[in-house]
Amino acid sequence: MYKQFTTDLVHLPSFELGEIYKMNGVWEIQLIPRQQSFICPLCFRKSVNHARPKERVLKHLFIPTHGLIYVRVPVYRQRCDDCGISWSVEWPGIPQRGKVTNRFKEMVIQECKGNTFQSVSKKTGISPSTITHWFYQEAERLVAKPENHSSPTKVCIDEFSLKKGHKYSLAIQDAETGHIWQVSEGRSRAQIQEALKRYPFIAPVVAVTDLAPGMAKTIQEVWPHVDIVADKFHVIQLFTAALERARKLSSKYATKHLEIRYQRRLLMTDPKLLDPQEKDKLSKWLDEDTNLYQQYQALQAIRRVYQSHTYQEGEQSLQAWIDYYLWDGASATRRIAKTLLQWKTEILNYFKYRITNAKIEGTNNLIKTIKRRSFGCPNQEKFTLRIRLECQQP
Ligand SMILES: [Zn+2]
Structure with a gap:
């Protein structure tokens, strides 16, 4: 169990791992700095450690199988007698203030993607307002510029x-x-x-x-x-929305024979993806309802337009579609045909850019x-x- 807490996992390369123990249900890892002597920032000569040993305990990791993991970090007060200054040693990954390590903060922020601040708070024991603050502070920094x-x-x-x-x-x-x-x-x-x-x-x-x-x-x-x-998706949606309205009006026949979800599947799915039995059910249904039949045909026809390989082919088949459905077919389709006529240039641009x-x-x-x-x-x-x-x- 202890061996699981490797230096890789703990991810603080400037420390060696000391004692690891579980207290009151949480894990604590003692950290021992690899570096023991520190030079004075002014004269670059060796400084002396002058304070009594003091430690800080910070939240460092959350592992689902182990829960919260704390680290115990020593505080080193250094003094240079020549320059008369003293300072606290800064450890990489350990902020000067606060009760969590940088890694813990990062983990909490990551956890907010896909979760509510409230649920992250419950899991990590950090207040929702602190989490919110961290998240947006970090978001500002990370978001693409x-x-x-x-x-x-x-x-x-x-x-x-x-x-x-x-x-x-x-x-x-x-x-x-x-x-x-x-x-x-x-x-x-x-x-x-x-x-x-x-x-x-x-x-x-x-x-x-x-x-x-x-x-x-x-x-x-x-x-x-x-x-x-x-x-393209919005163009097809004009048809499927109209077809859905027609389906509701047509329910007399269908409710006797087909479940609603199944009705939708039969109507909206690309006929190539239906099995022979389904095709049979659909064609019996469409035989009963001319309006539904006409709208269904119009949808299949616009799907064929979108299968055009070139701009020119697309242009010809769209024009043919509009020429026909502006005058023939269901009234709902005639309304759609008017819309497509207004958007013709933009619909055809699909064949130019394919996006x-x-x-x-x-x-x-x-x-x-x-x-x-x-x-x-x-x-x-x-x-x-x-x-x-x-x-x-x-
Ligand atoms: Zn000095």
């Missing part, structure tokens, strides 16, 4: 809500590294443009956005040369979990810092 990075050429711009239904924020994320460089409040035209003006880099070559009305124009008024890509904001979707989940952990996120600035620290680093 724009001046150390080159301008991203591809970005994702997306909205997310801080509280369900109100208070929207806008995130600007490097589409390649996944790092979120900026989070700002609001989603009005003015707020978005203000955010773009504050963006710490030069304008990107291309930006992926959702299909919010006027979004492309709002961005290009500030970044006139940027190409906008309408996010989606899939990364930001992952980030949305991260934001959701941070939100859950931080009890409604009181402070936008700290919340932003936390998001930026926990998302992919550049």
